[in-house]
Amino acid sequence: MANTVTLTMDEVTTQPINGLAVTKGGITFTFSDAGGNLNYDTVGAGILTYEQDPAITGPPEPFGVAFSVPISTIQFGMSAGPTTAPGTPLATVSFYNGATLITTVTLNFSLRDPYPEGQLNYTSATPVTSMTVTPSTASVVAIGFDNLRVSTPSLPVPAASPLTLALMALGIVGLGGYALRRRFRPSTSH
Numbered sequence: 232m233a234n235t236v237t238l239t240m241d242e243v244t245t246q247p248i249n250g251l252a253v254t255k256g257g258i259t260f261t262f263s264d265a266g267g268n269l270n271y272d273t274v275g276a277g278i279l280t281y282e283q284d285p286a287i288t289g290p291p292e293p294f295g296v297a298f299s300v301p302i303s304t305i306q307f308g309m310s311a312g313p314t315t316a317p318g319t320p321l322a323t324v325s326f327y328n329g330a331t332l333i334t335t336v337t338l339n340f341s342l343r344d345p346y347p348e349g350q351l352n353y354t355s356a357t358p359v360t361s362m363t364v365t366p367s368t369a370s371v372v373a374i375g376f377d378n379l380r381v382s383t384p385s386l387p388v389p390a391a392s393p394l395t396l397a398l399m400a401l402g403i404v405g406l407g408g409y410a411l412r413r414r415f416r417p418s419t420s421h
Contacts, residue, residue, distance in 0.1 A: 233303070234258070237380040241285045245272045248287055248294060258381065259299035266292035275375035280342060281308025281350040286377035291366035296379070301328075301358030304382040309338060310348035310375040311366065321349050321374075322366045326359045333357050348375075358384060 236256035243253055248262035248269045262271070269289035277284055287294075291311065311321050325335040333355060340347035353359075366374045 233382045233385045235304075235380065235382040237378060239283075239285075240287055240377050240379075241272050243271060245270060245285075247271075254299075257300075258302075258383070260379070261297045261299075262287075263295040263297070264292065266290070266294075268292060269294055269374075269376075275373070275377075276310045276312065276346045276348075279308070279310055279344045279346060279348050279375075281348050282310040282375045282377040286310075286375040288373065288375050291368050291371045291374050293363060293365040294376075295361060295363045297361040298359065298381065300383055301360060302381045303355055303358060303384040304380075305353045305359060305362065306351065306378070306380040307376060308348060308350050308378045309364075309366075310346045311340065311371045312346045312373050313370060319347065319369075320367045321347065321371075322364050324351060324353070325363045325365070326353065326355060327361045327363070328357050329360055333359065346375075 249264040252261045272285040273288045275286045275288035326333045338351045340349045
C-alpha cells in the first residue's frame, strides 16, 4: 500500500532549510540550499491557489530535497514574483535515483493569483530519491515553495508459491487424518 505525505511547511519553526530534516508520516525530507537564503515556515505571497503561507521562501536560488524512502509521485506548488506572462518558466526540476538523473522537467507558471504560480505533478516508474529545484532568475526576485506531497510506490501483494500451497494442503490433510484417527479409535475402558 502506498504511503502519501504532505509537507505544508509548518511542521517545524522558522529556520534556514540548508541541512534541515523534517520527518512526517515515516518519511524524512532533508533539504539543501547552498545559497543559504531560503527559510522554512515563513510568510511569503499569502494564500494563493498552489502555495499558502507558511512556505519556504526567499530569493530564487537552487535547492534540493532528499527523501529517506523511494518516492513514485511528487506534487508541489510554487510562486514567484514578479514574472511577465503565463507560460513563463518558474523553475526546472531534476529528479534523481541515487546519483542517476531520471529526468528534468520545466514548471511553468499557469495562473496569477495575484502572483504568478504553478503546480508540478510528477509520477515516475523509476523510484525518486531526491530532487533539485532551480528557480528561474529572469524577472524573479522571490519564490515560495509549498504543499510538497509525495507518495511511495505501492507494494505488490506477495503471491503464495506453489511449494507453500502444497505444504499448506499437506498440513490440512494431516490434521484431517489425525482428527479421523482420534474419532474412530477404539475405546479402552477398565
